[in-house]
Amino acid sequence: MLESEHGPITHEEHAHTRCWVCVLSCLLLACVYVGSLYVWRSSLPRYTTHQQRCDSAVRLTIKLLLYVCVFLCVCRDHPSVIKRRCASVLLVSTLSPAVVKGWIHWADVRVDASVWELMGVRLESLVPAAILPLLLTMVCYLGPLVQSAMDNPKGFTGELQSALDVQSWRLCVGDVVWLRNQVVAPLTEELVFRGAMMPMLVPCTGPTAAIFMAPLFFGVAHFHHIIEQRRLHKDSMSVILLVSGMQFLYTTVFGAFTAFIFMRTGHVVGPVLCHSFCNSQGLPDISSALKHPQQSALVFSYLMGVLLFLVLLFPLTDPFFYGDIPVCSLALPPASVCQMK
Numbered sequence: 001m002l003e004s005e006h007g008p009i010t011h012e013e014h015a016h017t018r019c020w021v022c023v024l025s026c027l028l029l030a031c032v033y034v035g036s037l038y039v040w041r042s043s044l045p046r047y048t049t050h051q052q053r054c055d056s057a058v059r060l061t062i063k064l065l066l067y068v069c070v071f072l073c074v075c076r077d078h079p080s081v082i083k084r085r086c087a088s089v090l091l092v093s094t095l096s097p098a099v100v101k102g103w104i105h106w107a108d109v110r111v112d113a114s115v116w117e118l119m120g121v122r123l124e125s126l127v128p129a130a131i132l133p134l135l136l137t138m139v140c141y142l143g144p145l146v147q148s149a150m151d152n153p154k155g156f157t158g159e160l161q162s163a164l165d166v167q168s169w170r171l172c173v174g175d176v177v178w179l180r181n182q183v184v185a186p187l188t189e190e191l192v193f194r195g196a197m198m199p200m201l202v203p204c205t206g207p208t209a210a211i212f213m214a215p216l217f218f219g220v221a222h223f224h225h226i227i228e229q230r231r232l233h234k235d236s237m238s239v240i241l242l243v244s245g246m247q248f249l250y251t252t253v254f255g256a257f258t259a260f261i262f263m264r265t266g267h268v269v270g271p272v273l274c275h276s277f278c279n280s281q282g283l284p285d286i287s288s289a290l291k292h293p294q295q296s297a298l299v300f301s302y303l304m305g306v307l308l309f310l311v312l313l314f315p316l317t318d319p320f321f322y323g324d325i326p327v328c329s330l331a332l333p334p335a336s337v338c339q340m341k
Contacts, residue, residue: 005229018107019204025103026197029096030217033192036088039239039264040081066087068309086184093188096196119195120268132316133261133270137277140310142305144284147298186275193218195268200329207263207337215255219248254278263337264317266325 028316076082101115122124138145152158160166172178192212201210258271289298319325319338328338 015084015204021106021201022103022204024116025099025200026217029099029192029196030220033089033092033188036092037085039088040084042127042326054071067283069142081178082180086180088178089188092193096192100196100235101197106201109203109330111326111329113329115199117326118330119191120262120266120271121329122193122267124198124325125265126267126269129265129267130273132321133265134273134277136309136312136316137274140305140309141277141281142308143298143302144281144288146283146301147289147292150292150294150298179277182276186272186279189218190258190262190271190275193291194256194262194271198262198334199258199330202263203332207328211259211263211322212256214259215252217280218255219252250283260337261317263327264319264321265323266319266327267322277292311341 031262076085097119098116100119104111104115104118116122149159152162154161172182177242195216196279197217198210201213205213254275258274261270284302286302289295289302292298319328325338331338
């Protein structure tokens with residue numbers, strides 16, 4: 001039992017406090033990650049319905065209001081904005097291990113693994129951790145992949161040639177939008193929302209609850225798009241809220257999937273690659289599949305993809321392939337998610 005100025009503190013009270021600090025730390029990380037996107041002062045134009053430049057009257061307002069105006073009005077796809085935002089989130093991701101280390105020290109969590117290992121940055125079983133979760137995700141996308149091949153005049157051969165085309169990859173690497181969507185966003189989001197948050201949540205909630213809790217911070221973090229869309233005046237507020245609600249739903253579901261992969265493999269590389277792949281594919285366009293000339297074949301592919309995904313979910317993420325999983329050492333036994341199936 002611990003002692004305080006007002007008397008003894010029970011182990012239960014300390015654990016309760018520790019878990020509240022854990023949740024607040026995760027919330028702080030999410031806020032800092034999103035807030036880092038808006039710290040840059042910019043002279044980029046504002047989007048309005050008639051002209052793409054900030055009103056001169058805004059320039060004469062007080063400095064605080066100017067900052068607020070600018071960060072809400074810049075175009076998120078402008079190369080300068082992308083570069084600055086990438087720098088911000090990369091910095092936050094680099095500092096996130098310090099948050100985890102600070103929380104572990106404060107909570108007096110005893111573990112043999114390093115902070116980086118707890119966050120899934122390790123070399124042991126790196127190859128299967130990169131390949132198997134990605135393969136599992138591609139199986140889930142069997143329907144959209146088949147549909148894309150059907151729509152390609154060259155069929156599956158054309159899709160394969162496109163995937164292996166060196167010139168196309170060079171163009172992608174030189175495109176800041178592609179780098180943001182396929183590299184920086186998956187890397188930084190998984191490192192912060194899975195790598196940093198899961199080691200803090202697991203000792204308090206257990207692995208299973210942490211898998212479903214961490215994605216809530218990930219989903220809420222995407223609500224900042226409401227402000228950007230509202231400033232663009234493209235849709236009504238009701239439409240924006242509906243779209244944001246749907247985005248919260250699928251980002252939370254996806255976040256639970258990558259958190260599951262993280263817990264089962266003990267690596268962050270799998271979630272990063274799966275995140276990048278899903279960003280490249282987007283949401284499956286089921287409505288177009290139902291209107292496709294090859295509707296029956298596509299519906300079968302969609303259903304087979306989901307069925308195979310469910311069948312292979314545990315076998316392809318079996319800890320047998322990935323060795324000892326550091327983050328699982330933070331969980332109180334028995335931790336079923338960490339056990340082999």
